[in-house]
Amino acid sequence: MPKGDYLGEFEQIILLAVLRLEQDAYGMEVRREIEARTGRDASIGAVYATLDRLETKGLVRSQELAAEGDRGRPRRLYKVTANGARALERTQEAIASMWEGVKVRGV
Amino acid sequence: MPKGDYLGEFEQIILLAVLRLEQDAYGMEVRREIEARTGRDASIGAVYATLDRLETKGLVRSQELAAEGDRGRPRRLYKVTANGARALERTQEAIASMWEGVKVRGV
């Protein structure tokens, strides 16, 4: 059974947002995606700090993209690494195995 | 959409273990359940500290149970409160909504 570490709750959310956004995964957009999907109003600082930490752990990697025609400064595009995907799976499996057969009220 | 706070990763695991164990949810057993289900070898200190914090937040409540015929000191039995159940649902829903339609490798 899995050894190694698990992702924090917000780390999972961020990683999933990056996965969903594919070519569009930069900080501000990640934040918007989370807001759109879950209604959770994460502060921009929280998002970037978490992306940073995930990058340090090798779970995402990023590349700066010069602003083409766009306004403002260049954006930093994120992508989930293979390790990131694995960590996501591992974490989700652990939680799923705890949910198995559990009923909490109507669910 | 949900406002309010979300459970940490380990908090979810602990809460689920307490739910599963029903009448048997005391510290050491919670730890064993997690080990059995997920293979995760949580330290006993981690388990109790988390149960404590969940109790402070009103997500579980506990009662001391005198050891009847059993050996050792009395055990402290935990139960998930209605708020605890709600927090669990909220957190799980948020993560599920982020997973929706996402494919990570074979999954």
Place this chain on the structure above:
DNA sequence: TAGGCACTTCTACAAAGTAGAGTCAGATGG
């Protein structure tokens, strides 16, 4: 009465979560 077992408490520190002010680069417009 020294140890051992089953459990809980305590202490201390590392990692994750969070907010918000600050900075950067262009766009707008008075």
Place this chain on the structure above:
DNA sequence: CCATCTGACTCTACTTTGTAGAAGTGCCTA
């Protein structure tokens, strides 16, 4: 052209969670 608006990212600082392991408690047994 300077003020300020917008979209984006960086930094700083602090709180909450996660984690380990030693210490304490109460009973049991050699």
